[in-house]
Amino acid sequence: MKYEEIVHRCFRCGYCKLAGDYSDFNCPSYRKFRFETYAPGGRMWLIRAWLTEEIKDSEHFKEILFSCATCANCVQQCVFVFSEDLVNIFIAAREEMVNKGMIPPVVRDYLKNIYIYGNPYKEPVHERGKWADGTPLEAYDGQEYFFYIGCVGSYDERGRKVAKAVANLLVKCGVSFGILGAREICDGNEVRALGETGLFQFLAEQNIALFKEFGIKKIITLDPHALNVFKQNYPGLGGAFEIYHYSQVLAPLMQSSKIPLTEYQSRITYHDPCYLGRHNGEYEAPRRILESIPGVELIEMDQNRENAFCCGGGGGNFFTDILGGGEDSPNRIRVRQALDTRAQIIAVACPQCAKMLDDAVKGEGLEDTVEVLDVAEIVTRALA
């Protein structure tokens, strides 16, 4: 297994499962299950035991491995020099399990759907661009940017709303961009995170070839998960493009008052998506957008930026739902953290977070108290 030479080096001191100020446990799977085995240190020790055959393949071990949300809190908090590799180690172990055909059925189904249908929803490929129906968006044809939507923005009902809001805002700001609609291909971030390296490579190579065919140089992503894989993994496969999350393009435009906004009185707390924040270091752009709206009061949750608590949707859990259900599911914990700020709106900058937290608001019975909106949807409300 890749990183096999590292797994024995975990001391299991437990810093990996804490927030940086120690105010709480900050590992989503540990918060959900509460056995040490579901914390990063526990996973490290179990992976080693699995490699030395002290424990065997089991449904439970699969659940432990695939419950990691790849949120990278452990990468942030681990005190050892190999901290950067922690999530990669868990993905490498998943890869081993994929290669042995030892994966949970929900993971298998997700991967099969991507393989067969090109998306996790079993929807026809030609409907991928349907989210843009009724918008004046243009197909990509040499504009400055290509706007990449991803599976959630293309097919999920909540994701589609976010995609529309972002696209309309980019248009209003005069950004030159186009979309690929039905020709768009799954970015593969979750496929990679779930350990299906072969399928990931196939998707990445297809995407890279497609982007090159269209002469794409600069990409705006709706979804931080796509941002992550394009930035971190595609260059190694020959796909070096300029990659931006939509908030990074919009923030300077909003701050320069490119579009007029009316006052929007609201108390908002912002939830950092892991793949935008911890994985790619962007904490400020979405906040700058929110701060540019007159009347917005931005309040931080105790766990913010590098210490943000994951909604539990990363690492494929958005689709597999291994961390879902019950009051200790990460998305419900995160909503309760947001509620502590007495915010009326939980702002997100990721369609997966939007859906996860929306579900959690319902689970907590807080539909009348707090609303989950993407940053772009909030700006839309403030448009003059």
Next chain:
Amino acid sequence: MKDVARTLADIVGEQYVSNKPEEVYFYARDPGLMPAHKPDYVVVPKTTEEIQKIVRLANNEKIPIVPMGAGMALTGLVIPLKGGIVIDMKKMNRILEVNEKARYVIVEGGTSHGLLKAYLEKNYPRLRHSIPDSPATATIAANVMIHGQGRLTQQYGFNSDMVAGLEVVIPSGDICKIGSCSLSLDWFSKGAPLPDLSGLFLGWFGATGIITKVALKLYPRKKMRDVDIFVTDRDDLVPDIIYEITHTEMVEDINIFAQPLPMIFKDNHHITIFMTGDTDEELEFKRKMVWDALDGFIKSKDGGFMSVSTAMKQTLLDMPQRSVSRFADVKKGGGFEYSGPIILVERYPECCRKLVELATQYDLAYSAMARIIGRGHCMMFGFSFTFNRADHDMMERARKALHEVSEYALAVGGVFWKPTVEEQKMAIEVMDPTTRNLMKMIKQNLDPNGIMNPGNWGVT
């Protein structure tokens, strides 16, 4: 046994009971060098009532139970030597009350030091507690149970001396309150003016009861902290230097470290002096007092204050010091263990020499780390060896070296801190017979079925 699983699930909920190989594997061991022993079940309770029910079940069925915090003692104290039920306490982590003016806090038995630190910093910035350098996940109850030490130990003694009351589930399943809280709503004292019954539980490693609540004394948190390092290459002078520093009564904490790497550290003894103050003037005054106290050593060229870089200061002022855990990976192997006898400060030179001798003999990387307890009343001297978990030969050498440390410590008047089972047996053997019988009486009366962390303090 199937009925036990069902009953446990009824008590704590299905998802918080496991006898699956993965949990059994993990909870069978700690990060140290002690051999693994498998539990039959691992449970994660949320309330004292749940713990009472688990203990009653265990007592009826004569099943061993082992309470566990973060499991950071490294000496195998949470390894279930006779199997049974490991109770992971960390879900019981609420901070129940802070009495600001009386300076105490009441926490649940699974609350970590890190959590209390964060809570006080946010809500009571003028209060602090004695934070140990074990990882921030270490629980307060376990730390006082092992007589841990922390940042305020030079001023106020062992962290267990700072306990202001306990709630304990005893082997019958009853709740026992210890200290002022046994007859008052206020948790200000663990004993005085009553008979101090905390000794029936503190230091027993869960062999007499499970701590479900701890009241801990809090202390003034000054606005500023700083650290100076006095370095000498004469180990024989260290006790005198400590005597002079403690005489000033000006410092927060005194640690000493000595290690062979980096090369500039070799043969030096770094006396790390922490100071606090509310103003620059206060801090400067304290610093001047300490510097004046050590002036003779400086003039005789036997030592001096080293310049401490900003990065090193940050590392040292960190609470807990995260760098302590990093020692485990010096050999890229994820392991370290230390024997930390409590011993007179005057034994410092010979302890240091013994450590170097054993490290050389067994070809191990080492570090000496000592913490002064009280005004030089004693110290914890850590004979610390790092090892590579993938190198069984190195692990065996570390075991042997630590065994020799145990024999040595006992021979020079030391008392084991958080002793391994083997060290407990060694201690019991040389203990005054009347004391030994008293311990036996206590254990037999409190735990007649021998269910509480059996194997530990097994006085026969």
